[in-house]
Amino acid sequence: MSTNLAEAAVPGTPDPELIDDLVAANRILSDHGVLDAYGHVSARDRTSPQHYWISRSMPPAQVTAADIIACDLDNKPLRAGETRLFFERVIHGEIYKARPDVMAVVHNHSPGLIPFCNSDTRLRPMVGNAAFLGEGAPVFDIRTIDDEGDLNICTVAQAQGLARALGSQWLVLLRGHGAVAVGNSIRQMVRHAIIAETNARYQLQAALLGPIHFLTDSEIAFARRSQPKDPDRAWRLWKERAMRKS
Amino acid sequence: MSTNLAEAAVPGTPDPELIDDLVAANRILSDHGVLDAYGHVSARDRTSPQHYWISRSMPPAQVTAADIIACDLDNKPLRAGETRLFFERVIHGEIYKARPDVMAVVHNHSPGLIPFCNSDTRLRPMVGNAAFLGEGAPVFDIRTIDDEGDLNICTVAQAQGLARALGSQWLVLLRGHGAVAVGNSIRQMVRHAIIAETNARYQLQAALLGPIHFLTDSEIAFARRSQPKDPDRAWRLWKERAMRKS
Amino acid sequence: MSTNLAEAAVPGTPDPELIDDLVAANRILSDHGVLDAYGHVSARDRTSPQHYWISRSMPPAQVTAADIIACDLDNKPLRAGETRLFFERVIHGEIYKARPDVMAVVHNHSPGLIPFCNSDTRLRPMVGNAAFLGEGAPVFDIRTIDDEGDLNICTVAQAQGLARALGSQWLVLLRGHGAVAVGNSIRQMVRHAIIAETNARYQLQAALLGPIHFLTDSEIAFARRSQPKDPDRAWRLWKERAMRKS
Amino acid sequence: MSTNLAEAAVPGTPDPELIDDLVAANRILSDHGVLDAYGHVSARDRTSPQHYWISRSMPPAQVTAADIIACDLDNKPLRAGETRLFFERVIHGEIYKARPDVMAVVHNHSPGLIPFCNSDTRLRPMVGNAAFLGEGAPVFDIRTIDDEGDLNICTVAQAQGLARALGSQWLVLLRGHGAVAVGNSIRQMVRHAIIAETNARYQLQAALLGPIHFLTDSEIAFARRSQPKDPDRAWRLWKERAMRKS
Numbered sequence: 001m002s003t004n005l006a007e008a009a010v011p012g013t014p015d016p017e018l019i020d021d022l023v024a025a026n027r028i029l030s031d032h033g034v035l036d037a038y039g040h041v042s043a044r045d046r047t048s049p050q051h052y053w054i055s056r057s058m059p060p061a062q063v064t065a066a067d068i069i070a071c072d073l074d075n076k077p078l079r080a081g082e083t084r085l086f087f088e089r090v091i092h093g094e095i096y097k098a099r100p101d102v103m104a105v106v107h108n109h110s111p112g113l114i115p116f117c118n119s120d121t122r123l124r125p126m127v128g129n130a131a132f133l134g135e136g137a138p139v140f141d142i143r144t145i146d147d148e149g150d151l152n153i154c155t156v157a158q159a160q161g162l163a164r165a166l167g168s169q170w171l172v173l174l175r176g177h178g179a180v181a182v183g184n185s186i187r188q189m190v191r192h193a194i195i196a197e198t199n200a201r202y203q204l205q206a207a208l209l210g211p212i213h214f215l216t217d218s219e220i221a222f223a224r225r226s227q228p229k230d231p232d233r234a235w236r237l238w239k240e241r242a243m244r245k246s
Numbered sequence: 247m248s249t250n251l252a253e254a255a256v257p258g259t260p261d262p263e264l265i266d267d268l269v270a271a272n273r274i275l276s277d278h279g280v281l282d283a284y285g286h287v288s289a290r291d292r293t294s295p296q297h298y299w300i301s302r303s304m305p306p307a308q309v310t311a312a313d314i315i316a317c318d319l320d321n322k323p324l325r326a327g328e329t330r331l332f333f334e335r336v337i338h339g340e341i342y343k344a345r346p347d348v349m350a351v352v353h354n355h356s357p358g359l360i361p362f363c364n365s366d367t368r369l370r371p372m373v374g375n376a377a378f379l380g381e382g383a384p385v386f387d388i389r390t391i392d393d394e395g396d397l398n399i400c401t402v403a404q405a406q407g408l409a410r411a412l413g414s415q416w417l418v419l420l421r422g423h424g425a426v427a428v429g430n431s432i433r434q435m436v437r438h439a440i441i442a443e444t445n446a447r448y449q450l451q452a453a454l455l456g457p458i459h460f461l462t463d464s465e466i467a468f469a470r471r472s473q474p475k476d477p478d479r480a481w482r483l484w485k486e487r488a489m490r491k492s
Numbered sequence: 493m494s495t496n497l498a499e500a501a502v503p504g505t506p507d508p509e510l511i512d513d514l515v516a517a518n519r520i521l522s523d524h525g526v527l528d529a530y531g532h533v534s535a536r537d538r539t540s541p542q543h544y545w546i547s548r549s550m551p552p553a554q555v556t557a558a559d560i561i562a563c564d565l566d567n568k569p570l571r572a573g574e575t576r577l578f579f580e581r582v583i584h585g586e587i588y589k590a591r592p593d594v595m596a597v598v599h600n601h602s603p604g605l606i607p608f609c610n611s612d613t614r615l616r617p618m619v620g621n622a623a624f625l626g627e628g629a630p631v632f633d634i635r636t637i638d639d640e641g642d643l644n645i646c647t648v649a650q651a652q653g654l655a656r657a658l659g660s661q662w663l664v665l666l667r668g669h670g671a672v673a674v675g676n677s678i679r680q681m682v683r684h685a686i687i688a689e690t691n692a693r694y695q696l697q698a699a700l701l702g703p704i705h706f707l708t709d710s711e712i713a714f715a716r717r718s719q720p721k722d723p724d725r726a727w728r729l730w731k732e733r734a735m736r737k738s
Numbered sequence: 739m740s741t742n743l744a745e746a747a748v749p750g751t752p753d754p755e756l757i758d759d760l761v762a763a764n765r766i767l768s769d770h771g772v773l774d775a776y777g778h779v780s781a782r783d784r785t786s787p788q789h790y791w792i793s794r795s796m797p798p799a800q801v802t803a804a805d806i807i808a809c810d811l812d813n814k815p816l817r818a819g820e821t822r823l824f825f826e827r828v829i830h831g832e833i834y835k836a837r838p839d840v841m842a843v844v845h846n847h848s849p850g851l852i853p854f855c856n857s858d859t860r861l862r863p864m865v866g867n868a869a870f871l872g873e874g875a876p877v878f879d880i881r882t883i884d885d886e887g888d889l890n891i892c893t894v895a896q897a898q899g900l901a902r903a904l905g906s907q908w909l910v911l912l913r914g915h916g917a918v919a920v921g922n923s924i925r926q927m928v929r930h931a932i933i934a935e936t937n938a939r940y941q942l943q944a945a946l947l948g949p950i951h952f953l954t955d956s957e958i959a960f961a962r963r964s965q966p967k968d969p970d971r972a973w974r975l976w977k978e979r980a981m982r983k984s
Contacts, residue, residue, distance in 0.1 A: 036726070037725050037726035037729045037730075038725065038726065057722065057725070058725065059725055059726075059728070059729040061729060062729065062732075087722075109619065111690065111693070112697075114618055114694040114697075114698070115618075115698035115700070115701055116698075116701065117618075117619075118618055118694075118704050118705040118706065119698055119701040119702055119703070119704060119705070120701075120702060120703065120705075121701040121702050147708075147710055148710075148714070149714060150620050150623075150711070150714055150715060150718060151619070151620035151707075151711060152620065175705060176617075176618065176619050176620060176705070176706075176707055176711065177620060178619070204700055204701065207700055207701065208700065
């Protein structure tokens, strides 16, 4: 039923603000090296929560507004005949189903995160704006679902397992693969993805100096109940830089 | 009283040289990656020591002369109606109060310094021009003041604690946060901030090779009583490169 | 006899698609820092397997279609009078002789690989698309052939030793020197060379965090019997970026 | 006597080829990050060995042919009234006196070399073209001469000590300071400086993987008695890139 409502509402109303932010997210994350040729970014429709917007299968660095299409939460394109689709878009649908608070999702192969994907050392917050990492980013091992494939998330069962590993967090690492970051908005998701990457570099370097003082439980708890100050300042700078290059 | 004098002198006389150097400092430190979207730079007025100049709240990479405003040492803008102000500008006022010799202040999240912020390993001078680091940069832990916030320096008590941790040094690290560098001029402050960042990278790399031979006490003492040779040579090169990009 | 056939077929028919991909490979690998001034890239002729195409001796970043010449598998140029030839082109001929499945070869000094060239630690796959590294890239030590030279591969005996060390793999490291990556197409060879470089960086960083979970045997075996999904997406992005810079 | 001859020959004959290479050396080494605002490069006059050419005191990235002046081996400018001179130019004169085979000298603060300047771990050759590092680059400690200064080489005694530490090698590291690379030509000196920097990064990374297999004594000895193959290929690429940026 909500699907019917959504199908009525979405196709005619691509929210220009959301599309603009989604294009910017693709460019910003590419410009930061957080997205390579194969990552993908989506945003849940703000009036029709059973749908999300995502680019056709292409390098995120090259995405324009004309490349954005709508899918339902079973990852079926709303418009018939769409064929250039990301194989792994099932990640997006299953996370939106499992997490009603999530409005944006990115799957990437963020280079600083890969070492933590394949390690027992947890990625933990080094600085205040990384408090969203909490007690440490969970790592999803696809072998907990099946052990027959190429490590890509291609089935509903795999994506559901990934969503379970994510739980109520904002970042989950994928063993031998990459990461998924989510946010309550496109801009928050972009912050999470960029901050996770820089935090990983800080933690790796700090490990060379000896024991690391991570954020305290109290600091993590504070961040969970408060808002960041002026988060759009970074967004505007990042966007200006990313769009200038293209 | 001195405030009255200052209020009379400052508003009409934004020193063009100081403003030009302050804009250049914003650009140079951004160009070096020492400033991200959230750092801020200030300079004490040269004729009215109870006032300082700082940009409105914005990414330092985008600062122009028109964005610079004057504040008193209680961080109140001289001109009524200024609303786009840095939350953490209290850092600047309290340091200028505590350190009459300081003429410029930067607060940043310099990436090479973060590992040292969260470590018991002290940042120590690897090369002659880093002698200002002395026996090692102090680390300010905001929990020595209170443990209720998001690690940002938002209150006078926190900023006073930070100024005490800085003491008579030129750089203080902030656990889980970043750093504050100061100088007896804008250009010296910029040197301190850039050299601290590169010194951190050198020290981190050297730690991989085994025990490190830091500057000796005698070398640190010599640097304290002498002047660097031709410091403006680097300033001119840095400025030329930073301004060309904008 | 096959040489006669080939000599008849090749000189008049430089396959424009192959030449275009070979120029792009030179540029892409230079743009990624995988090729410096001294590496070289070749592709086997698709209709005349006893010949390969390679640029004249020059920095790969500057190669254009006009610089590409044909050689037989004894590394003799087809056209008389060619003098600007790579000293180490013997690598290409001997690998094409030993590996009929190989259609493209690059010899480089990929910076991330050098540490593994001089170590007993094997380069092993961190992520799915690096599964081609298998149980670990072999290291060729030129001293197993002779110990009289400058580590360059200049003789048939040295190149045959290198081809033996490569065996049925896609990458071989050369102690104190660099690497050779091969592929069943130019584009696959480029992928191998770029992924090897990034995988090396991931592995090095992960080593700082503790024991590393590499791909499992089952995951490596799966990759061996399957095709990558949409490999040309990265190729197009890389090519667009590399050609724009020149 | 030779000085008289030289004074007669030099002032009127700035060798255009040498000047062109010297300007390019300044730009190339800046472009590689091997020279910062404070390094300096010189070349011995090819017909008058008692003189050398060097830029006025300025950032090497900005040097043009008009900035190059001649000095005698006591570092006195040939033309009266030159005042913008490098404080540390005594390095050049003393090395040219001690090493008749040396035709070019660079003093830099090459970032990858600093960790080795302050360590007991020796910089040793990882790859064939770094064989000039021999059994390991010597480290000059200025305290072996005196312990009263800022680590800069300002006196003849200090520069003579540095030249003794260099001995018959091509690179000497300066504790807490940087490096001096020399060559039998400008181009060889540039190669030495760039290769030393990259070799340092390779060695640092390899140290993370375990014991390192450096070049063997036999390989080092071979390199000492042979010539590199086509060294100008890198020079041309480096020059083209460096000059395009300015």
